[in-house]
Amino acid sequence: MDIHVEAPRRSPGPARAAIRRGLCAGRAETGLDRARGLRGGHPDRAGRPVAGARLLRRGCRPVCGHQRGLTRSPALVRLTTRRHRIRTGHGTSGGWCGAVGVTTVPEMATAVPGSSAALRLAQTKALGPLASARNGLRRLLGPRLLHDPFLVYTASLAPIALIVAIVSGRPQDLVVVGVLSPIFVGTQAILGLIPARVRPMTPLGWSFLRLATALLYVAGLAALVGGANQPLASLYLAVVVAAAALGTRQAVVIGALASLVYLAPELARPGSDSYVALRGLALAGVSIVVAIGTRRLVMAVERTTRDLRSAMVSERRRSRQIAGMEAVSRLLVSDVATPGLLDGALGILVEQFGYHYVSIYLMNGDRAELGAQRGYDQPPEWFDGSSGIVGRAMRNHEVVHVSDVQSDPDYIAVYDGVVSEVCAPLMVGDQFLGFVNVEARQLLDRTDRDVVATLADRVATVVAIRRAREDIAERAAVFSALHQFTEAVSATLDLNRLAAVLVEATGKVIPADIVAFTILDRETGRYLLRGATDVDESMLGREVRPGESLAGRAIRDRAVVIVDHFGNDQLPASLRGVRDLPDSLGAGIPLVRDSVVVGAMSLVRLDRTNVFRPIELEAMELLAGHAALAIANAFLHAEVEQLAVRDPLTGLFNRRHFDEALERVLATWRRATPEERRPVAIITFDLDHFGQFNKQHGHQIGDEVLRSFAGVLLRRFRASDLLARLGAEEFVVVLEGATRDDAVRVADDVRIELARQEVRSDDGEQLTVTVSAGCAQVDEGDPSREQLLRTADVALFMAKRAGRDRVVAA
Incomplete structure (x- = not known):
């Protein structure tokens, strides 16, 4: 086995080189991924290395954190890496590590003084010819x-053979070495140089061919160098050790x-010396011992490398998970939990962790509705919690982790090939907001469960914040509408106008298809419809009795x-x-002021599902309070207004209002054309001997007569006629x-009816009261x-002079 790591210092041992190889690979991949905003290299969904790893394996990498000291301007610093592989009998294994070299382009590279980059540049200049020769050798042989370990092994034997040939003093040995070595x-x-794809044999057979070439060379x-003593026979050990490094076979x-x-x-x-055989046996034994030791050492290094690689993979996976959760957290806190934001969070999960089917469902009423999803073609739109692994999480409000979905009786298959599922509820305190569900075609372990649970916690927090924001915004909108409602209803004190304003302003606070207001008529004590949406004016003024309809029930x-079913x-x-009213949703709200029900507000929604x-x-109760106050103010204003224009004793209009009203009547008459003018008549009444009546029977009886x-x-x-009290008895x-x-006919009817009125004194005596009247026309x-x-007064005077208790026209 040969582990070759190019470095300016001494070559490390096999174990240290393997460890450094793994650490260097992890550092290189991690650095590249950090440059891409990630925390560790990872494969993409197709199983290929991500862009950072592919970039590094092509032999180049961008400037990362540990290359601080290199500046981009005015120079361009290029960092290159090269592969270093551990080769075994089964081909290439183990990965790569980067030996970083720094080259500069004239007028395009610079290094900050004192930095590591400046130190490397200085070392390169100091090496001089040695560095140039090394670089030239690299360019000549190629990577x-x-x-190539077989070429390195074979070439490393040539100097040994050359030295032995020189020491032996035999010229033919130099010739043999000079011929066989090339x-x-x-x-x-x-x-x-033959590519693996065109080799005529398997990797194992190819390794035997390369080793056999080295064996033939040895x-x-x-056989030919050093004579009969065969001093180069010990080179067989080097070949055997090289073979042991590749594999047992x-x-x-x-x-x-x-x-x-x-x-x-x-x-x-025939007749060979026994010492040769003994030496051969000893050499074979030594070869076996060396091969076994070498193989054990190589196996230990390989096992250490595998453990290190596994640890690095686990650490890299953990780093990816942390980076993914950080990315999700940054995304979630950037805005409220809109469907697009949730979809982006799921996209990070799919890209970072390779999950195949991911979804988020949010509670709406008594069921969970789809909020966002990735991977599904036709995902379920809602869940009610009655079945499935999802239903178990909804009922228990706990994380459900199923490593093998086929062994779980609650699992409901949606797609073939799903191996594991994790469903985590969205909980804020005791409030269940929904759940995050992950289905994958690979095994999901405890780490994946923790990732999904952490994501669920963060999504739950964001959803709760979003709902709190929505609630605050909704309340702010309601209170703003209530403020506008108050301003609108406070702008008028006219009761008839107020009803229309109440209807319009209420619809802006609480959307409804029909808004109606029933208001108390204080003179009669009845409740009358004063305003409503899309109702003919002829319907206004109709009575609503307590106990009937929405308003009547609210008043009672x-x-x-x-009422869920209002028809x-x-x-x-x-x-x-x-009108034809379908099955609707209705609400009746009483309007109470100072313990008096002054009316009722009715709201009807034709879509009864819009609760x-x-x-x-x-808001209904707040509206009712403001509306009741506005109606009470209108009542009070009407009272004050009546006090200003009416006689407090009789309730008829007073002299000031009469003069103004008569002027308006006459102005209208004068503006009309002769053909359009209608006649206008006037009657003046005066109670006969009323002053004497007051003196004789007292003012209380007199007020009763009035x-x-x-x-x-x-x-x-008629209600359209203008009635007023001008003076004491006039x-x-x-x-x-x-x-x-x-006018004469009606005045005479009044005279006769007054004479029939029963008026008694304090002692019960029947009193008679008469009236005189004068009539005139415009x-x-x-x-x-x-x-x-003046004309009416003349007629009245004539009636008085004629004996009173009569009607005279002038």
Whole structure:
């Protein structure tokens, strides 16, 4: 065996050279892979070395960490490596190690002073002719012959033979050495140049041929140089040792041939001396001992090399796993766990570790849905945890590692050739977020289990962070929408306008196909539909009774009502038949302010599978609180507004509102064309002897009479008519679209109805109250407020002068 490592210092021993060979190979591959962003060489999916290893094995490598000191500018430093192989009887084994040489290109390379590169450059210059000769020899022989062990063995015997020939003093010995050495060394060189693919025999047979060539060379030297003493017979040991380095069979065969060749001439010659045979036997014994020792040493070196290589492979695999997990971690923390990000993480697993089928499933409700996958053609879209190895992991929330899937009863085959499977749950505390599943066509060991479990932990953390971000973003969006909702509903205090604003603003906070608001009518105590999505205006104002529909149930129960199957039969009685409503999802939310239910909010989703999320349920209550406050404010504003324009005793409009309203009526009448003008009549009422009535019966009875008369007016006149109290006992009514005669007739009806009202004094005495009225109509010649009121007052005065309790027109 010959282990050749080219270095500037002495050649190390076989064991040290083998160890250095493995370490150097690992360092070279690791350095290249680090240059590619990895932590150790590794094969790709097709089993080929990665780009770094292929680059190094082609004889070149980029500048790496341990070549610090070489700079790229203004010079280019080229680092070259060469192969060094251990050859056995079964061909080449053991790999390679790099001997790094530094060459510079003029005007393109430089080295930092004091660095290792500068030291190597200085050593190269100091060697001078020796280095030039060595480089010339390398160029002459080439890498194949320079590292051919058979040529090296054979060529190394020639100087020994030459020295013996010189010492023997026989000129013919020099001639023999000079003739045989070129012949056999050249033969070895020619055989060494023949490529393995065109050799006519197996590697074992080829090794026997090369060893036989060396044996013949030694036999010729032993027979022809040094005379009868055969001083070069000891060279047989070198051939036997070389054969032992290659293999046991080579050692046995070549050792036997060497002994036979050495002893055959003596044994075949009659009368040969016994000392020759004894010397041959001793030489054969020594050859056997040396061969055995050499073979044992070579086997020990090979075993050490295999162990070292195995350790290096394990360490390199561990480094790849660490590098892969670091790459996955960097990728995962770079952004939220989107499907594209998860797919990239799985891509790293496939490329770094060679896993064939990798998938990530995330929980959505009560089942896990596919988040990302690599390797599958048609992966399952979801799992419910009821079966398979995946189901076991989902149920137990523990890592499941199955080395042989065929022996596991829970395994469900998706692809042929799967050998092992690892399924790791995504857990954050006690929360199960999903799982990572790996199926491979090779055996997955404990290390792979740890890798998948670590990946699952990191993916779980990222998924939890993503969901937390989504929840925060969702809450921020809801609160932003709530802020806009509050601003929108606070912008109006008009109750009719408020209902439409509530409907529009609510739909922006909680998406729904139908949004409706039912609001309390304080005068009647009924709940009326005030606003809704896609509802004709004629439907507005219809009553919703407590207990019916979503709003009615929410009003009755004072709690949020969720109905999974909401249809036509559950609509309010007043709204049935308005539209065809499919089986939907509905929600009713009461609007409560100061313990008073001021209304209800109804939300309907036509897609009943689109359930209300927890954040939406929370937003419903917030919306209800803001809406109830807005409605209460509208009620309060309406009260204040009524106090400003109405008489607090009778509830009729006061003098200020009446004057403004009458001006608007007359302005409209004046703007209309003569053909479009409608008649406008006015009636003034004055209670007869009301001052004396107050003095005689008291103001409380007087106030009761005023309220009673106001009630008569409200019942008798239309809602479109303008009713007002002008003074203490004076009232006025403006009738649009009515003539003076119409006014007289209605005023007389009011007079008669008032006379029928029962008014009693404090002692129970029946009191009679009468009223006088004056009627007038807008004068086309002078359609002013002053003229109309003056005419009505004249008519009223005439009624008073005529004896009161009558109606007069002017």
